[in-house]
Amino acid sequence: MHFFVPKDDNFDISNHSKTSPPTTNLYGLPNQYKLEKKVAPISTYPIADFLAGIRAGNRSILAKAITCIESKKEEDKAFAKALINACLPNSGNAKKIGITGAPGVGKSTFIETLGVQLLTQGHRVAVLAIDPSSQSSGGSILGDKTRMAQLAAQSEAFVRPSAAGETLGGVARKTREAIVLCEAAGYDIIFVETVGVGQSEVAVHSMVDCFVLLLLPGAGDELQGIKRGIVEMANFLCIHKADGTRLPLAKEAQRAYRSALHYFPTPTHGWQPEVWHCSSTAKEGITDFWERISQYFEHLTKSGFLLQNRQEQALYWLEQTIEQELKQKFYRHPSVASNWEATKAVVLAKSLSPFDAAEQLLAIAFPSLDKKK
Template sequence: MSNLNKQAGNISEKPGISSPEITNISAINQIKNKRRQQPTSEELINGILEGNRTSLSRAITLIESTNPDHFEKANEVVQGCLAQANKSVRIGITGVPGVGKSTFIEAFGKHLTQLGKKVAVLAVDPSSSLSHGSILGDKTRMEELVKDENAFIRPSASGETLGGVARKTRETIILCEAAGFDTIIIETVGVGQSETAVHSMVDFFLLLKISGAGDELQGIKRGIMEMADAIVINKADGDNIKKANQAKVDFNRAMHLFPPKKSNWQPKVTTCSSITKEGISEIWNTISDYFEMTKKNGFFQEKRHEQNQFWIMETINEQLKSNFYNQPEIISLLEQNKKAVQNNEISPFAAASELLKLYFNKGAKAQSDKGSK
């Protein structure tokens, strides 16, 4: 026997000795079976209306699912919660990566829960364009808020949605409102032209900035500035206070260059520190003033109506796109046409036209077959 085999024999387990059974096998099987059982739409709705967070989380997972089999059930849940929705205020928070969105939201959220508010945070994490994965680390960054019984944090992957708004964020808002949360905060991935998607589902749009980033005036994105109802210069603490105050002056000047808002609200610029909590209460006071004014002049409800109409069209576009790409014949022809386009055998426009023609002919045939029955 070699030295290696001798060593292996010395450290191997002696026959006849088995690991003690420390877990009840039947209990494990019960847990597995329970996890496999999917609650009905009615059970999910009842759980959400009772404020059950497990039901809320499972329902959100259901509406985020891309499985076509889940679509109808998800719609039933959303429809069942609709009567108890629309009783919250919705706040969108955006800013470039590194501006301190998560830290700010934790400080802001804790302030709201201390005031007796029930806060739901819908944090959208960027998805990799290569692996399509997402870290979903917002709960880790909001250590205090995640333990607050009056707060609910739901991180979601942005997927392919431009602007960092999760595909089903709009429906998730409805579920959270039905579960009793009166303040909904939506954290987006970052600043971009398609942040209009966030603006189209919130009542108040807050833009976080930091001083010394070189964009006080020259690098300002006009579109995002025009949408903002308030600009907050974050990280106004320590040696950075002077710079933050100067940035506040610069942004105030810039805001006066924009045309008046339809709401008649004059956007406010302020500073805060998410670490020392300085300025956090003033931000909530500003938001409260906005809601008081817009509810009084009717703009709040008018905006909600416009958003509902917008989301009708968005949902139609989304469903058409999803239906198109899930047709087996389309999938097959699409791959053929991609190769043909790459080989310069057909133009991209002709290839697209051929695919759309097949799709519409299939739809017309399905309608004809349905009518003949």
């Protein structure tokens, strides 16, 4: 079967020649898969065709593949797992950069300005977002493509909003899987933007090679209020919006942060975190900052830490996924659910310790493990 790529990526996989595409369904696949009144589920398409579209760099197919990853339908989950495994051999070639900072610091503007510049250098840029939005709002407040309209409009760029209505663990896992798909699609630079609320920084740090913390001009209270853990994770601190009357404040903040970083231990990879300042609106300092980031990647590659860190991240996500899956299976167990309220009651009545109660419920959910003690 021929895999037709829709819209601007008008390409026929079978003969590598330009061709006029047939009328396609919403997934950009031939109409033989389209039902009379609705589009067939993503999971009904052959994985080989989806894989061909992703490897061809088709953004429409890539977006639909990520939608499948985000789906809660069991058939889509099975399809997504198979697709991720098929894409793994084509992953690992991109530079993954996490961007964090408080709301209003200009993360999206920074990414868009740098991203557009990188496109002119022949790079292909993807932008993903980590935003564990609330279940009640049902929507993501970060990653809206309209905030990066110029970048999203470029044929060699891909901007993807965060999955809405997800917990941090769910969003983080799906973002990591989306990274694999983006790498398989040929994007060699991937930005992961975080809302900057605390735990999301840890999630982003565990899936990128370089972590950038954006800050606003001005030292003093901001320097004292920043969380030490976030600073320790950062490879680069960058004072953003350093232009006009804010430039002197930015330089002052830069000196203050540089002084403060002397009290932090040297990272295991040997690269001491650096402090820069730049302005996306004035387009000043962006080029020099990127050159330094490129030198950082060269250092990681030569030292062997880039590969080592990626291997450690893979094992981290292995352990995290096991913990999350076990927790979900535990609470979904019928006997656990039926005994949950009674267990809480005896614990609150001090008839049973929380530790003993937990062990009893675990024995109910996982009896085979309990027998091996």
